[in-house]
Amino acid sequence: MSARRASRVYGGAAAAVVLLCAGAWAVAQKADAPSAASAPAAVNATPPAASTDPVLEHGRYLARAGDCVSCHTAPGKPAFGGGLPMKTPFGTIVSTNITPDPEAGIGGYTEAEFARALREGIAKDGHHLYPAMPYPSFARVNDEDMHALFIFFRNGVQPVAQKPPATDLPWPFSMRGLMVGWNWLYLDKGVYQGETARSAEWNRGAYLVQGLGHCGDCHTPRSMLGGVKAASDRKGEVFLSGAVIDGWYAQPLRHTDRPTMAQWSSEDIVQYLQTGRTGHTAAFGAMVDVVQNSTQHLSTQDLQAVASYLQSLGAKAGEPAGPSQASLVAAAPQHPTALALRNGTVEGNSGAMVYLNNCNACHRSDGTGANKTFPALAGNSVVNAKDPTSLIRLVLAGATMPSTAKAPSPITMPDFGWRLTDADVASVLSFARSSWGNQGGAVTAAEVAKVRDSLKPVATAKAP
Numbered sequence: 001m002s003a004r005r006a007s008r009v010y011g012g013a014a015a016a017v018v019l020l021c022a023g024a025w026a027v028a029q030k031a032d033a034p035s036a037a038s039a040p041a042a043v044n045a046t047p048p049a050a051s052t053d054p055v056l057e058h059g060r061y062l063a064r065a066g067d068c069v070s071c072h073t074a075p076g077k078p079a080f081g082g083g084l085p086m087k088t089p090f091g092t093i094v095s096t097n098i099t100p101d102p103e104a105g106i107g108g109y110t111e112a113e114f115a116r117a118l119r120e121g122i123a124k125d126g127h128h129l130y131p132a133m134p135y136p137s138f139a140r141v142n143d144e145d146m147h148a149l150f151i152f153f154r155n156g157v158q159p160v161a162q163k164p165p166a167t168d169l170p171w172p173f174s175m176r177g178l179m180v181g182w183n184w185l186y187l188d189k190g191v192y193q194g195e196t197a198r199s200a201e202w203n204r205g206a207y208l209v210q211g212l213g214h215c216g217d218c219h220t221p222r223s224m225l226g227g228v229k230a231a232s233d234r235k236g237e238v239f240l241s242g243a244v245i246d247g248w249y250a251q252p253l254r255h256t257d258r259p260t261m262a263q264w265s266s267e268d269i270v271q272y273l274q275t276g277r278t279g280h281t282a283a284f285g286a287m288v289d290v291v292q293n294s295t296q297h298l299s300t301q302d303l304q305a306v307a308s309y310l311q312s313l314g315a316k317a318g319e320p321a322g323p324s325q326a327s328l329v330a331a332a333p334q335h336p337t338a339l340a341l342r343n344g345t346v347e348g349n350s351g352a353m354v355y356l357n358n359c360n361a362c363h364r365s366d367g368t369g370a371n372k373t374f375p376a377l378a379g380n381s382v383v384n385a386k387d388p389t390s391l392i393r394l395v396l397a398g399a400t401m402p403s404t405a406k407a408p409s410p411i412t413m414p415d416f417g418w419r420l421t422d423a424d425v426a427s428v429l430s431f432a433r434s435s436w437g438n439q440g441g442a443v444t445a446a447e448v449a450k451v452r453d454s455l456k457p458v459a460t461a462k463a464p
């Protein structure tokens with residue numbers, strides 16, 4: 001009882017300190033991660049030799065579902081060797097070596113210690129991990145899968161003897177004990193509990209999305225203290241309702257009052273997660289790594305489960321979902337905007353003029369793009385998104401699709417930041433958001449200026 005109260009007091013105190021630096025622990029910007037403007041480099045996650053141990057192979061699969069490699073591998077360095085610096089508002093957190101090397105890595109971990117690190121964020125020696133490691137999501141992983149992961153990281157990964165530099169956050173964040181309070185607020189212990197009223201497929205999808213997939217780490221908004229506002233659909237509408245991560249807006253993965261991926265067909269969702277594109281859309285930004293290193297490796301059956309779970313979120317029984325992207329694309333060629341662009345009767349409409357001169361060649365006058373090459377802007381959830389951050393950044397800095405086994409060519413959208421003014425970008429995006437049946441709302445030059453400003457360090461880092 002009193003221990004519980006003490007932990008509450010401590011939790012509050014710690015929370016207050018963290019609040020001083022209001023921000024998000026786990027919204028870790030990967031300092032050296034491939035930026036969307038540069039060609040994304042697939043991490044070589046292939047371990048030494050294929051094994052015949054089905055448990056180890058299952059663990060390898062789960063490690064992909066958890067995307068361990070994206071965070072625990074520095075660019076150009078061996079898989080799982082750690083050393084990737086991740087920028088947070090509190091300083092830079094460096095991922096650790098999780099290869100089985102006994103000194104530099106986690107070779108000394110027992111299975112129980114490994115499970116505690118993944119589920120509770122506590123390292124072997126008892127120190128608390130920062131939640132840049134998604135342990136609040138991994139807490140959902142069941143015992144059987146935890147065992148397989150342990151076997152894979154013990155026997156299926158090449159040891160790397162090099163220890164990455166230690167994370168050295170400034171005081172007070174150097175006090176890892178603060179995480180006790182944070183965990184008290186945000187760590188929901190307990191493995192995934194199935195919902196008996198739902199199908200096995202739905203439960204499988206929920207398990208993957210809430211657990212290893214840690215989709216909510218990017219797609220769910222965070223509180224001032226950097227914890228996700230809802231860790232599952234049971235915690236309400238805010239779960240997977242969209243959030244800005246690493247300078248991109250990660251769209252809602254549920255039904256909302258605007259077009260989202262929840263209205264796509266299951267085939268499209270599976271295809272997107274497998275190849276990074278559909279006939280009408282394509283992945284960019286932080287989602288590129290996720291597709292390349294994680295979801296493309298999942299079985300079609302598991303991706304179908306993910307799709308059916310996501311499609312159920314926010315769905316209103318008896319109410320038709322909004323118009324699908326497919327139906328808006330089908331209607332777009334007859335839309336007045338398409339006719340005006342084709343007939344050249346857009347004089348005086350600055351957004352349409354910018355579009356004709358810069359975007360039309362690829363995205364077409366009817367906004368339907370080209371199958372799996374240039375996304376359709378009509379009915380696109382990115383174009384209609386409430387938050388235009390991704391849209392602005394795409395136009396200013398360009399983007400490159402993931403390269404996957406099933407769709408290897410990483411097609412690039414060029415950057416226009418060097419030739420279009422803030423006003424130009426605002427007008428072309430306002431135009432795209434109100435054409436071909438879209439209802440995205442206007443974008444202002446001030447919003448563009450803000451994103452342009454945030455991209456400045458990226459631009460200097462890119463300079464030769």
Ligand code: HEC
Pocket residue numbers: 062063066067068069070071072086093094095096097098105106114117118123124128129130131132133134138149167212
């Ligand atoms: C979003 C980034 C991210 C992902 C994904 C991620 N980790 Fe981590 N992990 C980290 C960071 C950062 C640390 C170090 C945190 C610290 O030092 O406080 C860490 C620490 C750890 C540790 C503690 C090691 C030690 O002794 O310091 C283990 C074990 C671990 N991760 C395993 C995994 C496994 C297994 C997966 C995949 C199932 C995974 N991680 C996925 C970021 C990540």
Ligand code: HEC
Pocket residue numbers: 280281282283284285355358359360361362363373374375376377380382383391394395399400401402411412413414416428429432
């Ligand atoms: C050379 C061809 C080309 C031109 C010109 C071009 N784009 Fe793109 N656009 C692409 C490609 C390729 C992608 C996919 C990029 C990715 O996923 O990384 C894309 C993606 C997009 C997306 C995101 C759609 C989605 O589903 O991911 C939007 C919005 C967009 N472009 C708007 C524009 C606007 C506005 C212009 C003009 C200022 C423009 N594009 C000019 C090729 C082009």
Ligand code: HEC
Pocket residue numbers: 208209213214215216217218219245248249250251252253260261272281282283284285286287288290295306381382390
């Ligand atoms: C590291 C952050 C991150 C994680 C983790 C992540 N996503 Fe994303 N995701 C993004 C961003 C950013 C976008 C927006 C860019 C885009 O549309 O390609 C996005 C876009 C998407 C889209 C396209 C939505 C649309 O409307 O076009 C889907 C589908 C998606 N994510 C599914 C998932 C699933 C399923 C998971 C978990 C298995 C997941 N994401 C995990 C960052 C992330």
